[in-house]
Amino acid sequence: MKKWLLALVAVPALLVGCGDKKESADLKEPEMPQIPEVEILTPKEVAINETIELAAHVEQGGENVDDAIVQFEVWESGKRDESKMMDGKLEKDGVYKATTTFDHDGVYYMFAHTTANGVHNMPKQQITAGKPDMTKVLPEDEKASNSMDDNMMNHGNDTSDDAEHGDHEKNEENHH
Numbered sequence: 001m002k003k004w005l006l007a008l009v010a011v012p013a014l015l016v017g018c019g020d021k022k023e024s025a026d027l028k029e030p031e032m033p034q035i036p037e038v039e040i041l042t043p044k045e046v047a048i049n050e051t052i053e054l055a056a057h058v059e060q061g062g063e064n065v066d067d068a069i070v071q072f073e074v075w076e077s078g079k080r081d082e083s084k085m086m087d088g089k090l091e092k093d094g095v096y097k098a099t100t101t102f103d104h105d106g107v108y109y110m111f112a113h114t115t116a117n118g119v120h121n122m123p124k125q126q127i128t129a130g131k132p133d134m135t136k137v138l139p140e141d142e143k144a145s146n147s148m149d150d151n152m153m154n155h156g157n158d159t160s161d162d163a164e165h166g167d168h169e170k171n172e173e174n175h176h
């Protein structure tokens with residue numbers, strides 16, 4: 001405010017430009033960001049002992065989001081408590097990637113935990129690695145994997161996350 005006043009006194013010619021800027025910034029603020037649309041690009045069937053790309057495309061209001069926070073969580077069916085978190089790195093055009101390797105045949109799941117402009121969405125996908133013996137695959141504990149309490153423990157990096165995660169379940173349900 002002091003600087004603005006100084007400019008007003010010292011450089012009156014800049015006053016118009018300065019005022020314009022402030023007005024447009026104020027106009028943008030009340031817009032509510034939309035729920036990000038997150039499309040998982042990782043194939044549903046992959047090979048074992050190979051580098052596998054975990055990838056997701058993030059869009060919001062029809063536009064690529066290049067400053068989202070994307071975390072890929074991967075776990076073997078029924079073993080959510082042993083899940084691995086990986087930070088997605090922006091490649092370009094709203095596509096985020098990380099790599100992992102599946103060292104044995106199995107049914108796996110992944111979440112793409114995504115926060116774009118403060119709004120969270122987290123699609124889930126099943127990934128079959130190799131040729132698992134389906135009679136030996138542990139059933140996925142849907143209750144555990146959908147528990148938002150668990151999620152918060154896993155990726156509550158900052159306090160603002162908590163509020164966002166309250167919306168998780170709702171968002172997910174709306175999505176399907």
Ligand SMILES: [Cu+2]
Pocket residue numbers: 112113114120121122151155168
């Ligand atoms: Cu999440």
